[in-house]
Every structure is written in structure tokens, then in C-alpha cells.
Amino acid sequence: MIGFVVQRLIAAAPTLIAVLTLVFVIVRIVPGDPALVILGDQATPEAITALRARLGLDRPLHEQYFEFLFASLTGDFGTSLVTGRPIVSEVAAVLPHTLDLTGAAMVIGTAVGVPVGIWAALHRNRAIDVAARILSLLGLSFPVFVSGIFLLLLFALHWKIFPVIGNANLADPVDRIHKLVLPAITLGLVMAAYITRVTRSAMLHVLSEDFIRTARAKGVPWRAVVWKHGLRNALIPVVTVVGLYVGILIGNSVLTEIVFNRPGLGKIIVGALNQRDYSMLQGLMVIYCFLIVVVNLITDLTYGLIDPRVKHA
């Protein structure tokens, strides 16, 4: 297993550098001078020159690139232009809120999606399957800020079961969970819809394979066929989708945080957009890159756990 982990880690390095390069290119490719964008049209030429020097924009491009790569890889994501604080500490202050939200959403999505998907596959074309298909199609079609606002209207404003403002006190577990419920459901249901679909089709695909027929023919009980032979093989595409879904989850968490007024990475992004905090945006993109690479790594490692063939391949 350790050898597998090391091998995956080595494979992740070029991806990380490639993603960081993409960030560098995106930020530099934009027409216009970032210093001018930050300071506005009224800025004096001296102020612009000073800011360009501060941002390192006056140096040759390759120097900027290698410095950016080195700084990013050593954990230096820059400082906010607005607050002057390191981006790492700005992010660390709100990260628990975002992790609470995305973690809870992943749990809801998996806990609802996998069983419903299996159930639907086992009852193909019957009422339960049709209902699961319609509901998952509906879930996939709801933009998360629309479902969030609808849930907010119903459960927070109409029935007043949950609070409207989501700024939870992290030290108080009851308050923390109470304020997490609605946003986590909002985010989790969309994910559940994705997972239901993938689980259903993966299960249907596996159950039509020859080895399932063989297992049935040699007298393995149906229950064991479904859980041991079927599910274990169907889980690989499901894990792939959960891993790929993290990108969508991150985007959706930004919207959910805005709707429920929760502190988190989403609110930092929107704040940085409004204040033209160019360094903050770049730093956040780098942090997202790390997140994505880590998630891909975890996905790969999970393959190894589910399917022993992957480890030895």
C-alpha cells in the first residue's frame, strides 16, 4: 500500500505544476494592467508603478513564473491587497465552515444517492425506479442557489424551523449543526441526484455481466450477489464521479454560502471580487488547485482500497 501511495504522490506532482501554470496563464493573459484594474482610472502613474513593483509585475515573465511556482509549492500564497494579511491565514479562519458544509453535503449525497441508486437498479422500470429517475433529473436541474432560496423561504421564513443567518459559533456543537442543516441539505441533494444516477447505471451495467450470471448459476444467494459481486464492482465508477464532483461541489458551495450568508471560501471570493483583491483571487485559485489535486489523489487511493487489481497494476 505504501508503495502505491508514493507512486500516486509522484504522479500528482506534474498535475499540480500544470494546474499552477494554468492559474499563472489565466491571470496574466487578461488584457490590461492589473495594477490599473486595482487602482482604477484615477490613479497617478507613480501609484501604478509602485503597485506594479509590489506585485512583481515589472519583472520578466519567466522570473515571475518561477517565483510564483516556488512560492506556491512552499505554501506561500501571497498576501491580501486589502487587509495586508497572508491569504493562508484569511482562508484558515473560515475553512472550518466550508469544510463543515462540503463534508456534510458529501455525507448526505452518498448516504442518499448510493442506496437509492441500488434500489432503483434492482427494480428497473418499476414505480420506484421511475420515481428515482424523475427525482434525480429534477435534483440535477436545480441550480443550487435556486433550491437554496426555495428551502430558505420554506423552512426558515415560512415555518421558521431553521435560522436565516448561518454564521455559526464553531465552539457550540448544537448551534453549529443547527445552522448547518439547511445549507448542507441544499448542497447535498444536488450531489445525491448525481450519485443516484451513476450508482443506478453502474449497478445495471454490472448486474448484466457474465460473472453475475455465473454466481447466480452456481447458487450464490441473490443478496450476496448484489452486495458482494455487484456493488463492489459498481463502486469504482461511483467513486470516480464523487471525485470529479468535488469541482462542482466547490462551485456550488460558493453559491450556498452566499444564499445562507455563511462565512467560508465562497464569501472570501465574492469579497475579493468586489474589492478587486487581485492577489487574493490568485491565492484562492492556487488553494483550489491544491484541493483538487489532493481530492484526485484520495480518489486514486480509494480505487486501491475497493479494487485490489488497481494496486498491482
Add this chain to the structure above:
Amino acid sequence: MSTAAVVAVSPVRRAVARFLANPTTGIGIILCILVALSAVLAPILSPHDPIEQDVIAQLSPPSATHPLGTDYFGRDVLSRILWGGRISLIVSLTAIAAAIVIGGAIGMISGYIGGRLDNLIMRVMDVLLSFPSLILGLIVVALLGPDLVNLVVAIGLTAIAPFARIARAPVLALKERAFVEAGRALGYSHARILFVHILPNILSEVLVMGSLWMATAVRTEASLSFIGLGVKPPTPTWGGMMRDGFENILDAPWLAIFPGIAILLLVLALNMVGDGLRDATDPKLRAE
């Protein structure tokens, strides 16, 4: 046994038949047509001017004169929804069309050339694919400035990689086929082989993906407008209307509810059509 009569039907007709036999597809098509018509006919259908303000009718609930109520500036919500559909459709159609052309060309050429260049291009596409699309769109629009063209650029950019992938995979197999070899033997240029002979074979797959990505594009446009990075006010957009509604959610919940339903309906309809198209053209399902 009526199946005996269907033996000689072409694959295309069989796909069309299966596509239409699925009730969700039919509903999806009808919904899409309705939304498209209401957007095209917005100047005729809207009861009021979508940007005309009426301070006296500020935040009035649904009534006979304003069937879906009015917003903070007294503007008619129904008219704004009808006009807002235009932005959603224009942005998502152009963005996806651009992504199909650019992404499709990248994928086809990459797959056709093969080797190291193919490897490199696909690595770049993987990187683009792994980045959260809403965040990518958000940052591109923020850096370029929010307007119609930049929205199209941002949303198109997030969709290039998936189309490159979907176009590349079949080209890898097709370029080994006899008809490609025959084309080469006849002295056809690579461009001719690729775009005249290989392209028709992958077109249906790419277009099916296109209809599914249209749904995503509509959602992304609405999300960006909701964040405040959409087409500038007073032009009505569904996401922008949701944002206004969200700010007045205590006084006028209908402001958020109706545009929300509009977005949901269009995305749902596009997903239904996309699903139906995919099922109808999927060779695996065909075999069943």
C-alpha cells in the same frame, strides 16, 4: 409480431423513433420550444416594458395588471422573465457552439495526430477539466469585466475540455479504419479526411453532449448573474432577478420564486432532451 416489419429500418430512423417514444423527451422538447418561443416573442408577449420603472407599483404582489408582481423599481416581473430568457438562451447557445467548434477541433486534431502532441494536449485538457468550472468562469468574468461577450467567453472556456475529450476518443478508432486509409491512398489532404470523412461519424455524439452542456451553461450563466457577474442591469437576466429577489426576500418572495422556476424549467427541459438524445443514440442501449 410487429417487430418483423422493422427489420430494414435505418439506425437513424430507429434512433428518432426511440427518441420520440420516450415521454420525458417529448415533454422536454415541448418545454424547450415554449421557452424559446416566449423569449423570441418577448416584445409581443410582454404586457409591460421590462425596464420601465413605476415607483407607485413598487414591490406589488401578483395581480391582474402584473400577473407575477413587480420588483423594487416597480418593473413587471413577467415581462422581465420573458426578456431575461433571451440572455440565457443567447449566452448558453453561443458559448456551447463555440466550445463545440473549438473543443471539437482540438480533440479531433489531437486524436488524429496522436503521439506526444496528443499526450500533451490531453494533459492540458485534463487540467482544464479538473478546475472547478464555476470558479474558473467567475474569475475569467471578474478579470475581463461582466458583459455579454465575456460571459460567453468564460462559459465557453469551461466547456472546451469536455468536448475535446468526447471528440478525440472516437477519432482514435476511426483513423485506423479502411475508409481513412482509402482517403489517404487517393491523396486527400489530412484536413479533408478529418473534416469531410471522419467528422460526420462523430457528429451525433458531440451534439448529444452539446444538448446536455446547454443545461449546464444556462445554470452557469444564471449563477454568475446571481453573484453579480452577469450582464449589467437594467437588462433583465434570470440570475440577476434572483439576486434582486433575494435582497427583498422578506417583503416580496415572488421576486425570487418566479425567475427561479423559469431557470429550473429551462435547465430541466434541456436535461430531458439531452437524456433522451443520449439514450436514443447510445449503441449499448441499442443492443438491449
